[in-house]
Amino acid sequence: MPARCVLGAQWGDEGKGKIIDRLAEGADYVVRFSGGNNAGHTVVIGDRKFAVHLLPSGVFRDNVTNLIGPGVVIDPWHLIRELENVEKGGIRVEPGRNLRISRSAHLILPWHRRIDALMEELRGPGKIGTTGRGIGPAYQDRASRAGLRFGDLEDPEILRTRLRAAAIEKNRFLEGVQQTPVDPDALAEELIEVTRPLLAAAEDTGLVCRTALARGDQVLFEGAQGLMLDVDLGTYPYVTSTSVGMSGLGGGAGVSPRAVDEVILVAKAYSTRVGEGPFPTELHDEIGARIRERGREFGTTTGRPRRCGWLDAVALRYACAISGADALYLTMLDVLSTFDEIRIALAYRRGDEIVREWPAGHPRIAEFEPVYDVLPGFDEEIAECGRFEDLPEAAKSFVRKIESIVDVPIPLVSIGPERDQVLHVQRV
Numbered sequence: 001m002p003a004r005c006v007l008g009a010q011w012g013d014e015g016k017g018k019i020i021d022r023l024a025e026g027a028d029y030v031v032r033f034s035g036g037n038n039a040g041h042t043v044v045i046g047d048r049k050f051a052v053h054l055l056p057s058g059v060f061r062d063n064v065t066n067l068i069g070p071g072v073v074i075d076p077w078h079l080i081r082e083l084e085n086v087e088k089g090g091i092r093v094e095p096g097r098n099l100r101i102s103r104s105a106h107l108i109l110p111w112h113r114r115i116d117a118l119m120e121e122l123r124g125p126g127k128i129g130t131t132g133r134g135i136g137p138a139y140q141d142r143a144s145r146a147g148l149r150f151g152d153l154e155d156p157e158i159l160r161t162r163l164r165a166a167a168i169e170k171n172r173f174l175e176g177v178q179q180t181p182v183d184p185d186a187l188a189e190e191l192i193e194v195t196r197p198l199l200a201a202a203e204d205t206g207l208v209c210r211t212a213l214a215r216g217d218q219v220l221f222e223g224a225q226g227l228m229l230d231v232d233l234g235t236y237p238y239v240t241s242t243s244v245g246m247s248g249l250g251g252g253a254g255v256s257p258r259a260v261d262e263v264i265l266v267a268k269a270y271s272t273r274v275g276e277g278p279f280p281t282e283l284h285d286e287i288g289a290r291i292r293e294r295g296r297e298f299g300t301t302t303g304r305p306r307r308c309g310w311l312d313a314v315a316l317r318y319a320c321a322i323s324g325a326d327a328l329y330l331t332m333l334d335v336l337s338t339f340d341e342i343r344i345a346l347a348y349r350r351g352d353e354i355v356r357e358w359p360a361g362h363p364r365i366a367e368f369e370p371v372y373d374v375l376p377g378f379d380e381e382i383a384e385c386g387r388f389e390d391l392p393e394a395a396k397s398f399v400r401k402i403e404s405i406v407d408v409p410i411p412l413v414s415i416g417p418e419r420d421q422v423l424h425v426q427r428v
């Protein structure tokens with residue numbers, strides 16, 4: 001398949017990093033097209049564990065050119081730190097060679113991070129539980145046409161002028177909440193200094209991508225977050241600020257979404273969520289705590305404990321349908337061993353009403369109770385299993401059951417964090 005796209009099917013943290021790293025083995029390009037360093041993609045290579053937030057997960061493969069598309073928001077200070085971190089682990093990323101950054105990608109500036117924190121404080125009990133990385137305020141500036149872009153860094157005069165203009169509004173807000181204003185000229189000088197090593201990466205990455213696709217190169221589009229966090233399609237307002245799925249891919253990468261030959265969704269064998277917002281299958285009991293412990297469910301970006309629950313097939317079917325999924329890769333199956341029974345939500349109940357489709361846009365999703373199918377559990381640890389056929393019967397039927405509910409083939413399951421801990425599912 002020349003062009004594939006990998007998307008999270010739940011509330012993020014589905015294990016996309018590992019899948020993308022695997023698929024990148026045969027890819028020429030890996031393209032990030034949405035989000036910023038709110039994402040956290042983990043890749044384990046032997047005894048080395050890397051977490052990338054802004055860098056595409058193709059950086060661990062020598063054959064890959066990594067593109068950060070126009071739909072991504074970039075915190076330059078963070079990007080520099082991330083480059084240094086992977087380099088310490090022996091991974092060489094060179095801006096201009098195997099890393100190219102869209103001139104149209106917006107910048108996350110220090111005031112965005114401060115406003116993110118302040119807004120959360122002002123929301124009080126209604127807070128979203130953001131990652132605090134300044135993502136929402138940066139996208140807000142993009143939409144209100146007040147943002148600065150990566151290309152502005154190439155022209156110090158433009159940079160200074162735009163920063164001075166942006167600072168008028170930002171400082172008025174900061175002073176209004178008794179915060180120290182920002183000196184735009186000092187910020188400009190700092191940005192010029194900090195981003196010097198990145199400038200060789202500035203490009204029209206959309207053109208690079210379209211040219212690669214026209215040549216028949218293998219291009220892998222790397223989604224961030226998950227479809228239930230999509231600004232239009234997710235559990236608004238408890239979502240991130242972008243279109244994280246196929247609807248965001250066009251503008252976010254600078255290509256037609258029709259160029260994508262295969263849409264791969266990644267879902268965990270259970271559900272997790274970080275931050276606030278509706279989560280119908282959340283478990284507040286010992287089972288939830290055991291899933292958290294077995295799955296090491298603590299945020300890659302913020303370290304926060306993740307909320308855990310059973311697989312929500314209503315939400316998963318919705319995510320597959322809105323994405324036009326060709327395949328579903330199921331991760332973390334190993335976490336579910338040792339449970340007496342395993343549950344899958346097939347519908348919701350609200351009062352006397354049974355709801356079988358995701359109630360998109362419903363103002364009271366938090367009141368929907370899951371209606372479960374209860375499946376037998378399995379005792380054996382499966383992380384060392386070599387073939388899908390060798391899995392316990394209960395694990396195999398669980399996978400087949402999901403496949404039949406969502407009506408999307410599951411060709412691959414992941415049974416551990418390592419690159420090769422995957423099983424190819426044989427068609428029966």
Ligand code: IMP
Nearest residue numbers: 012013038039129130131239240274275
């Ligand atoms: P923001 O993207 O930082 O504005 O956060 C908005 C919501 O999305 C919060 O609930 C975050 O916890 C969640 N979120 C953002 N990025 C990720 C991610 O990569 N994984 C899981 N949750 C995320």
